[in-house]
Amino acid sequence: MSLLAGLKILDFSTLLPGPYATMMLADLGADVIRIESATRQDLVRSMPPLDEDGLSATHGHLNRSKKSMTLNLKLEESKEIIHSLLQEYDIIIEQFRPGVMERLGLGYEDLKKINHGLIYCSLTGYGQTGPFRNRPGHDNNFLALSGVMDYSRRKEGVPPTMGIQIADIAGGSLHSVIGILAAALHREKTGEGQHIDVSMTDTAFSFNAMYGPGYLVKEVEPKPEELMLNGGIFYDYYETADGRFFSVGSLEPQFLKLLCEALEIPDLFQRALSEDTLDQQSFKQKVKDIFLSKSFEEWLGVFNEDFDGCVEPVLSFAEAAEHPQIQARQMVVEVPKSDGTTQRQIASPIKFSTAHPVYSHVGAGLGEHTEDILLARGFTAERIGEWKEKGVFS
Incomplete structure (x- = not known):
């Protein structure tokens, strides 16, 4: 049995932080349904490069093993469907700005009336409280405000633009997974649900674990290229004769x-x-x-x-993917596509002694599972047809 078999999640997130979190959970066996808009599609769905079937490689990876359902959340019928799903899918992750889900009648306080044991994770840039709660932002903004980037640069240089999204993934995705699993363990013991508030700025601020305490205790400000781990000593990167x-x-x-x-x-x-x-x-x-x-x-x-x-x-990604250590750890896997072929993807990095990750299929087509999900919940084909005509799925 998969480690997280029995965990059932409704995923209202887009782009990277939320989808990466639910990918991790799906890899470990959780049943995830993505609730998507048919008219405001997740930009990752069209992110190049596309494979020979027109599938975004990034979408195929981030949304593997998840079902896709389209709903127009502004319609009352969509709320009825979500209320029905909550009887079974009792974990939610959402990535809207604070207040959006409440205005739709889908906030935590609304939905916990339907299921008292609901676990509801809100993942945002700045959190549900504070003066920046409604402010838009991206990974570099969260890292900038956290204090991390000032002492992660060269003395006379600008802060580096990172090739990976640290605040999004290490901050938002991983902390959301930790929060959800902690809440699930608490619910198992008490029956009580939980609202989880994850701020990517908070999590980035917490990454100041080595040098932040020195300032808080003795007001020693970490400075660029003056510390053991940021270029202040020989711990660093060195150029070779040919520019590597x-x-x-x-x-x-x-x-x-x-x-x-x-x-x-x-x-x-x-x-x-x-x-x-x-x-x-x-x-x-x-x-x-x-x-x-x-x-x-x-x-x-x-x-x-x-x-x-x-x-x-310092390897390129192509070199890293072929490195003997990465190969030995089976960090590149073949994930099934609907036509019987496979797509190469990055594997789950967590190894267990008695369980293995689940890679059911690449990221699904938009709304691919909508009718199957509704039929499984007991809704009739006739009713689904009426909803279609009314635009519930668009």
Whole structure:
């Protein structure tokens, strides 16, 4: 049996944070129905590249194993359908701005009257309270307000534009999953439901776990390139002669010793251990100069699979997907499509001793399961036809 078999979720989210969260839950066996608009489609559905069947690779990945149902949430008939689904699907995740679901008559206080055990997760940029509660925002905005980006840049540089969405996924998606599973465990013990309020700005602020406490306790402000983990010492990225990069994370003395030996500067080991800023910068400059003396391929020969000193190449995604470690961990999987073929996707990263992820199918067509879901709830084909004519599903 799948680990989360029995968890039934209605997903009112779009784009990345909510869908990533429900993908994680679906991978572990939860039954997820996406409630979508037929007229205001999720932009991820058309996000390139598209496969040979016109399916967005990103949509196929983020929405795998989920059913898709279209509803016009402004119509009373849609509320009737949702109320019926709540008898069985008693977990909701929604990503609207605060107040939107309430105006539709689908807020937590409205729906818990239908099912007292309802778990209702609201995932937003700034949360359900505070002066920014209704403010729009994106990943870089949440990271900017959290204080993280100021000391994650070079001293004379602009904050980096990240290739991944840290606040969205590590902040919004993962914390939503944690909140939902914690609430489900609480409900199992007490029968009580829960409203979960996840703010991506809150979660990004909580990522200041290493250096934020120093400011809160002793007012030591973290500064760019002045800390152990942000470029203040040799822990950093180094360019090779041909413009590629290596990461050096050899912090512990035993790893640092191996680094110095590999770079043929064992005499500088003590300088690298020094707490003196000048010694640190002198050592770091030496490491920079040495890395620039060889090509990426040459350094791969030095820092090979037998090297045990926390130095790794900066890989492209294509290289990462083919890396022996990623391959050994089976992090690329084939997920079924409706025509009998498969689509390559990123696998669930969580490994269990007695259970395996569920990859039922790639992201479904818009509203693909609407009629099947309604028939399973006992609604007649005649009634479904009437709703169709009235535009309930559009």
